[in-house]
Amino acid sequence: MRDGVDHDIGEGLLQIEDCLDADGGIALPPDVTLISLIQRNIANVADAVAYRFLDYAGGAGPVVDEITWRALGVRMRAVGHHVQCVAARGERVAVMAPQGLDYIAGFFAALNAGTIAVPLFAPELPGHAERLDTALRDARPTAVLTTSRAREAIESFLDSTVLPERPAVIAIDEVPDAAADDFRPTLIGVDDVSHLQYTGGATRAPVGVEITHRAVGTNLLQMILSIDLLDRNTHGVSWLPLYHDMGLSMIGFPAVYGGHSTLMAPTAFIRRPLRWIEALSAGSRIGRVVTAAPNFAYEWTAQRGVPGDAGDVDLSNVVMIIGSEPVSISAIDTFRRAFTPFGLSPSAFKPSYGLAEATLFVSTIDPGTEVNVVHLDRGCLSEGRAVPVAAGDPAALPVVSCGHIARSLSCVIVDPPSRSEQPDGFVGEIWLQGDNVGRGYWGRAEESAHTFGGRLAATNEAGGHASGATLDRAWLRSGDLGFYLEGELYVVGRLADLVVVSGRSHYPHDIEATAASASPLVRRGYIAAFTVPGEPLERLVIVAERATGTARADPAAAVAEIRTAVEDRHGLPVADVRVVPAGSIPRTTSGKLARLACRDAYVAGAFG
Known part of the structure; x- marks a missing residue:
């Protein structure tokens, strides 16, 4: 040495x-x-x-x-x-x-x-x-x-x-x-x-x-x-x-x-997102530069981080990983509109899927390809089937492809009750197997055995995705829901976050997007939809943060608009809508909505 x-x-x-x-x-x-x-x-x-x-x-x-x-x-x-x-x-x-x-x-x-x-x-x-x-x-x-x-x-x-x-x-x-x-x-x-x-x-x-x-x-x-x-x-x-x-x-x-x-501190970015753009531009001038962020960061930057002078910023060499679950095409399009004048490539965005239990990375779209979006029938998706429809269809729900699975990693879509691999086009839990999967949860043997010890009961012989896997080896149960379509993985939400009313499953981010588009008084990306116990059925609750500059506005009209929009688009009655100050909704340490924590806070009376 x-x-x-x-x-x-x-x-x-x-x-x-x-x-x-x-x-x-x-x-x-x-x-x-x-x-x-x-x-x-x-x-x-x-x-x-x-x-x-x-x-x-x-x-x-x-x-x-x-x-x-x-x-x-x-x-x-x-x-x-x-x-x-x-x-x-x-x-x-x-x-x-x-x-x-x-x-x-x-x-x-x-x-x-x-x-x-x-x-x-x-x-x-x-x-x-x-x-x-x-x-x-x-x-x-x-x-x-x-x-x-x-x-x-x-x-x-x-x-x-x-x-x-x-x-x-x-x-x-x-x-x-x-x-x-x-x-x-x-x-x-x-x-x-x-x-x-x-x-x-x-x-x-x-x-x-x-x-x-x-x-x-x-x-x-x-x-x-x-x-x-x-x-x-x-x-x-x-x-x-x-x-x-x-x-x-x-x-x-x-x-x-x-x-x-x-690197820079998260607070430096939040306070002035242009700092992120300037650092990317400086890197882009000397070579290829890669960055990553969740949905909200791209939307925030498009709102608050657009440079005044296009000549000072060059994003032509930037690769942008967007890894939220699920990836928002609205966030991507909003950012593209703002930064295409600064040289942003059509193939810059890389929608990706990952989770901590797999160290991080699971899938992304191929190099040089552009974002792929399918529009699915909302009603069929609530029944577990991915049925494409025209983009303009009133029932259409846009879902972004997370591309192809990483090398030396197996990924199957599983029906949890039967532990059987689902055919392409059917929604199920994402199960993973590979050397990047973690060893278990520290000090939690029982929980580790369940999450990291999944056993497939049946695979699809024709067109299945278990090829190359060791079938008698344990699988990681991700807790995330997705499906395959034409060989690409689509992620639609988490099992624990599903809104289930009258036996039908609804995806909270879809309901939240509807609520955001219903009224300018609420902030897109800062809305949580969840159910609470009720008789005879679960009750749907929506908590929405106020948009900037609306602190004194009467929320009554926004509440009515949200109720109407959700019922018209999703067929769901909304039991309660709470409009709360900015910063009220709990978020994870990585900035994601913590819907279950929000539900707990609501039940405890935290929102008045």
Whole structure:
């Protein structure tokens, strides 16, 4: 070892073909982990920038903070030494730092020390203290990595959290580089747990998915191959939180091919979405740039982030992953209209599907192709059949294709009661099998056995999608609903979110879109539809946030318009409509609607 680099890991930067078998399937070599990939980068491109952080905390212009692969290696060993002083191999180390380079160094240092990283967030994130408390009590970390700025808040939060033992608190930015000399190299196995990825809490309390190093490496390769990110001049731009699975993937990409990612805080984006566009434009001028965001971010940027001067922005080299479930064609079209004048390619958008239990990525549309939308009969879809109709049909519901399944991953659509594969064109639960699937939920054997232990009772011999799968191997039950049409995967919602009235299933996002279009007083994307118990049937409730500038407007007309629109389009009587102030509806840590939490709040009387 010299300069802290183990030169037994292989010569040169990783070559994707070295990770493929004779049939082109992904076969991760036993020495490939995020840590070994970073060591390759240190050995080959040590002085190249690995990560760049745009810090807008001071006001208008960003302070640019950069770290090279060599410097990252030093920080990983220095912080890793301090971790080794308080945590043994396999123990959990929570990362609770503000977004920035210290967070990245802390996450990789925890892996480097042979511990299990738990990417979380600092208590300063508003509205999510309960989720943070749940994750800490579940993971029981031996140590917490933070920064000197956040330490006081961390200490105070830990004082209020009931843990068997108080974790040691390490301020990453206070660890001197000289501590790297005392780091003890640790052998990391590809099937060791890399980190616990806590779910966002959209349909239940957050749980920690055990993600192995094999799953991380496999999933990053699946994304690179599916989105065609093989050019080493491709780099990332992201404001997504680093405790989120997609945010972590944006720091994983550079580790694979020695590139770099430019990051900013989520709050910097929310306050001024033009910052995201400007960072994408700067990247687009020097090479291909990839980014990712959910529906609301593209709509928000189209509303508040359009530049005044088209000559200053170039989006011609940008790939935009949109990974909400389900993907909104309205969000895509709104963004396209706003940014096509800035060079945005017709094939820039990549509607994709993924989930934390599969590390992240499952499917996307092919490189160079444009977004594909089918219009389905709403009534047939409520009965579980995908029947295309004309776009102008009054019963038409637009559904966006999430493309083809990632390499070396099997995906079948299953009827949950019979555990039988559904034919194409029929809705069922999405089941997955592959090396990118997590090992289970941390400390939850029974729940893990159910979610990660699905057993197919029957497959379709003709036209089925289980080809290449190991049929006697367990499947991941995603909890998401979808169907295949002409070989492409379409995602239509979550089992737990279904609105079921009189035995018929309705998709909440469809009802919410109807409510949004019924009145300008409510915010599109900030409406939750759900049912509550009633006699003799479940009662449909809609909670909608006010649009900007409507705080003093009487909501009576909007309530009546929403009731009429939902009944006319969906045949559903609305028992109650509540128009609430902006920010009232609970959301997950990744910004998705938390409909079940909203229902609980409604039942508890939170909305008056």
